[in-house]
Amino acid sequence: MTRTRALFDLPDGVTYLDGNSLGPLPKAARDRVARTVTDEWGTQLIGGWNEVGWMDQPARLGDRIAPLIGAATGSVVVGETLSIRMFQCLAAALSLRPDRHMILSDTGNFPSDLYVAQGLISTLGQPHSLCTVAPQDVEAALGPHVAVLMLTEVDYRTGRRHDMARLTRAAHDAGAVVIWDLAHSTGAVPVDLTACGAEFAAGCTYKYLNGGPGAPAFLYARPDVSGDIAPVLAGWLGHAAPFAFDPAFAPAPGVARFRVGTPPVLQMAALEAALDVFDTVDISDLHARACALADRLAAGFQRACPDLRRLTPRAPEARGSQISFTHPDGYALVQALISQGVIGDFRAPDILRFGIAPLYNTQADIDTAIEAFAHIIANRLWDDPAYRRRKAVT
Numbered sequence: 275m276t277r278t279r280a281l282f283d284l285p286d287g288v289t290y291l292d293g294n295s296l297g298p299l300p301k302a303a304r305d306r307v308a309r310t311v312t313d314e315w316g317t318q319l320i321g322g323w324n325e326v327g328w329m330d331q332p333a334r335l336g337d338r339i340a341p342l343i344g345a346a347t348g349s350v351v352v353g354e355t356l357s358i359r360m361f362q363c364l365a366a367a368l369s370l371r372p373d374r375h376m377i378l379s380d381t382g383n384f385p386s387d388l389y390v391a392q393g394l395i396s397t398l399g400q401p402h403s404l405c406t407v408a409p410q411d412v413e414a415a416l417g418p419h420v421a422v423l424m425l426t427e428v429d430y431r432t433g434r435r436h437d438m439a440r441l442t443r444a445a446h447d448a449g450a451v452v453i454w455d456l457a458h459s460t461g462a463v464p465v466d467l468t469a470c471g472a473e474f475a476a477g478c479t480y481k482y483l484n485g486g487p488g489a490p491a492f493l494y495a496r497p498d499v500s501g502d503i504a505p506v507l508a509g510w511l512g513h514a515a516p517f518a519f520d521p522a523f524a525p526a527p528g529v530a531r532f533r534v535g536t537p538p539v540l541q542m543a544a545l546e547a548a549l550d551v552f553d554t555v556d557i558s559d560l561h562a563r564a565c566a567l568a569d570r571l572a573a574g575f576q577r578a579c580p581d582l583r584r585l586t587p588r589a590p591e592a593r594g595s596q597i598s599f600t601h602p603d604g605y606a607l608v609q610a611l612i613s614q615g616v617i618g619d620f621r622a623p624d625i626l627r628f629g630i631a632p633l634y635n636t637q638a639d640i641d642t643a644i645e646a647f648a649h650i651i652a653n654r655l656w657d658d659p660a661y662r663r664r665k666a667v668t
């Protein structure tokens with residue numbers, strides 16, 4: 275039993291292996307949101323912006339996330355969604371290399387990141403382009419034409435993890451600016467942005483940070499470059515003096531210029547409370563435990579079902595905090611597991627995915643999942659038309 279599990283509200287009878295999509299409810303977040311609603315919004319009304327620090331949340335929470343990703347104080351700002359953050363990072367990165375026009379990414383990247391790149395390119399027009407190569411071919415594809423290397427560290431489908439330090443160095447050697455998407459890294463694997471030297475990074479907070487559905491994203495800009503950026507999404511709260519209501523934009527110092535509009539105060543309150551648990555844990559330790567639990571699950575599942583093909587690498591430095599498999603009946607298998615109270619998820623076309631978060635997942639969870647899976651296989655419970663009907667969110 276891990277010490278921190280008691281800090282989460284987990285429903286009885288549920289084995290939750292989907293914290294890589296949406297972390298569970300921290301009890302502290304439930305209480306903090308209730309207090310923010312009643313004691314702050316309910317009594318302070320508009321005074322909350324000044325009196326209880328709502329306006330400072332984006333910077334204050336950025337400083338709480340910074341140590342989890344090896345970033346300096348003052349280099350991270352919270353708000354918006356990850357898709358918007360990637361757009362901001364890309365536009366900023368391209369502006370640092372005006373004489374180059376190619377964005378390089380890989381086929382393991384999350385679609386939204388690639389869509390954002392495509393949208394930005396169509397706005398900028400020729401000769402900008404997006405090039406995606408297989409994850410193992412990224413380094414070889416770098417060259418004097420690449421303006422920006424944009425990658426997600428941990429592949430959301432397979433759990434494969436890039437070597438951030440090595441690829442950042444290679445990209446810098448080729449003269450490119452580097453952006454890391456840390457969606458499946460933050461709170462799950464050790465990240466050291468300062469050591470790797472990437473110019474930009476962004477991530478979401480509703481996955482391993484347990485900030486709640488729709489929790490805001492974060493953006494990191496290396497302290498020596500943020501001052502050179504003219505933000506493309508220049509919103510009033512990124513202005514140096516928003517309440518001067520100056521018709522002309524003048525950027526706030528540093529990363530604060532990437533703020534856009536009014537922060538989601540209730541979501542920020544939930545996130546702020548959710549971050550407390552990270553003050554008491556070591557991410558390297560969490561990741562080591564996640565690898566051991568994931569391997570235990572893999573061994574048990576593959577014993578029950580030898581057709582299950584493991585996708586997630588074995589070396590700790592090459593994997594995130596999930597375990598993924600392929601199987602032709604993957605969707606039905608996941609649905610059958612969910613009906614038994616074991617919640618994982620499915621990613622097209624045939625991937626079964628289980629997030630492992632040792633903040634609350636224990637060996638007992640893994641053993642429960644293995645037992646349920648073996649039962650489903652032995653009794654062909656997955657072979658039911660009800661489990662083949664696709665829901666909107668898989």
Ligand SMILES: *Cc1c(COP(=O)(O)O)cnc(C)c1O
Binds near residue numbers: 355383384386430
């Ligand atoms: C989850 C995820 C996103 C989601 O972006 P939102 O704007 O928060 O919906 C983007 N990129 C990656 C790599 C992700 O894993």
